[in-house]
Amino acid sequence: MAKNVVVVGMAWGDEGKGKIVDLLAEQVAAVVRFQGGHNAGHTIVVENEKLVLHLIPSGILHEHVQCYLGNGVVISPQALLSEIKRLEEHGINARARLCISHACPLILSSHVALDKAREAASGTEKIGTTGRGIGPAYEDKMARRSIRIGDLYQWETAKERILNLLGYHNFLLEQYYQVDPVDADLELEVISQFAVDIKPLVKDISAALQWHRERDDNILFEGAQGAMLDIDQGTFPYVTSSSTSAAGACVGTGFGPRYIDHVVGVTKAYSTRVGEGTFPTELHDDVGKQLAERGAEFGATTGRPRRCGWLDAVALKRAAQMSSISSLCLTKLDVLDALESVRICTDYELPNGQPFRGDFGERGLREIKPIYTEMEGWLESTADCASSDDLPVEAINFVHCVEDLLNVPVSIVSTGAQRESTIMRDDTLFS
Numbered sequence: 001m002a003k004n005v006v007v008v009g010m011a012w013g014d015e016g017k018g019k020i021v022d023l024l025a026e027q028v029a030a031v032v033r034f035q036g037g038h039n040a041g042h043t044i045v046v047e048n049e050k051l052v053l054h055l056i057p058s059g060i061l062h063e064h065v066q067c068y069l070g071n072g073v074v075i076s077p078q079a080l081l082s083e084i085k086r087l088e089e090h091g092i093n094a095r096a097r098l099c100i101s102h103a104c105p106l107i108l109s110s111h112v113a114l115d116k117a118r119e120a121a122s123g124t125e126k127i128g129t130t131g132r133g134i135g136p137a138y139e140d141k142m143a144r145r146s147i148r149i150g151d152l153y154q155w156e157t158a159k160e161r162i163l164n165l166l167g168y169h170n171f172l173l174e175q176y177y178q179v180d181p182v183d184a185d186l187e188l189e190v191i192s193q194f195a196v197d198i199k200p201l202v203k204d205i206s207a208a209l210q211w212h213r214e215r216d217d218n219i220l221f222e223g224a225q226g227a228m229l230d231i232d233q234g235t236f237p238y239v240t241s242s243s244t245s246a247a248g249a250c251v252g253t254g255f256g257p258r259y260i261d262h263v264v265g266v267t268k269a270y271s272t273r274v275g276e277g278t279f280p281t282e283l284h285d286d287v288g289k290q291l292a293e294r295g296a297e298f299g300a301t302t303g304r305p306r307r308c309g310w311l312d313a314v315a316l317k318r319a320a321q322m323s324s325i326s327s328l329c330l331t332k333l334d335v336l337d338a339l340e341s342v343r344i345c346t347d348y349e350l351p352n353g354q355p356f357r358g359d360f361g362e363r364g365l366r367e368i369k370p371i372y373t374e375m376e377g378w379l380e381s382t383a384d385c386a387s388s389d390d391l392p393v394e395a396i397n398f399v400h401c402v403e404d405l406l407n408v409p410v411s412i413v414s415t416g417a418q419r420e421s422t423i424m425r426d427d428t429l430f431s
């Protein structure tokens with residue numbers, strides 16, 4: 001029996017989903033992105049070569065895998081074309097194995113300009129976005145103003161709608177934010193060329209996934225960002241503008257929720273966050289610095305240093321529940337190797353001793369104090385370890401502690417960037 005598996009991040013993104021999707025892709029016929037855009041950054045190491053993918057599913061590196069961008073993904077024409085080109089330069093014929101939903105909304109240059117202008121005008125209230133136009137593009141989708149890829153094939157109508165939208169955006173840019181407008185003629189040229197370039201890849205993705213289902217193919221749904229960046233359930237307003245939880249896999253592709261068989265939640269063995277917003281377990285000391293250095297914690301998309309802290313089992317438990325996580329993947333365990341003791345946040349406490357009431361929004365989190373359990377570190381290298389038998393007992397205790405706190409089994413432990421640096425504790429995800 002084929003399996004449909006969703007992989008989602010459980011925290012603030014950058015959990016190492018790209019490596020896991022790449023690894024699991026060996027066993028599937030199709031990999032599908034369902035939300036976000038080129039704000040995501042998946043670093044994959046293949047034969048010692050680093051590749052960063054932002055938009056195209058990590059499965060593209062496997063010749064037998066068909067890749068899809070579902071309707072929930074917002075598409076920057078420039079970013080998509082340049083990523084296809086970069087893959088082609090690496091000898092990967094992305095066009096032969098990539099399809100894009102006709103219902104994907106476009107990210108226009110004016111969305112990028114609005115994102116940047118809004119952030120600049122927000123001062124200390126800024127979100128710390130990736131500056132890729134993601135928020136404004138989703139705003140236009142919800143306001144039913146978006147230009148969707150399929151619209152481009154009735155060019156005269158599309159042209160008029162693009163000009164109208166650019167007129168509205170330019171009004172905001174010039175009159176409200178007092179910055180330069182975008183060049184409408186140039187934008188039309190870029191989009192009309194994009195429409196021609198991309199036409200063979202545009203498809204009904206909901207129908208394509210149904211086709212795979214009828215053939216009994218394994219399908220992998222690749223989440224971007226993480227649960228705490230979810231527009232509804234995350235640390236609002238310091239979130240991204242899409243549904244990052246497993247439910248997003250259905251609405252963002254047109255695949256029915258009952259067809260999902262397994263959800264893998266990916267978390268690092270510690271926490272990181274890029275951008276602004278409260279981060280309950282953030283460390284400002286030498287341990288935080290050590291995690292950042294050993295974990296090479298710099299954003300794959302913007303190069304910004306990531307904030308680091310202890311694993312937060314309260315936030316992860318919420319993520320596990322709201323995505324109905326079937327099993328966990330714990331990444332970067334080796335980053336903790338040099339620590340004498342390791343902490344996990346097990347509870348949040350309010351200043352007056354009241355219990356946390358479950359508000360993960362910025363206002364709810366700002367006042368909480370994290371409560372920790374402390375465990376002995378292992379002070380031994382687990383880097384590139386590929387078998388549970390080779391893990392020090394303290395590291396195994398750590399894995400068990402995470403399983404107990406979240407009440408979910410850990411199916412995969414990752415101990416390095418390479419495909420081989422992985423402990424598969426459960427090999428039956430697709431069987």
Ligand code: IMP
Nearest residue numbers: 013039040041128129130239240274275
């Ligand atoms: P936006 O998605 O560019 O609007 O950014 C909103 C928030 O999400 C910011 O805090 C970003 O740093 C964060 N964010 C967006 N994409 C990623 C990602 O792929 N990894 C980590 N953080 C992200």
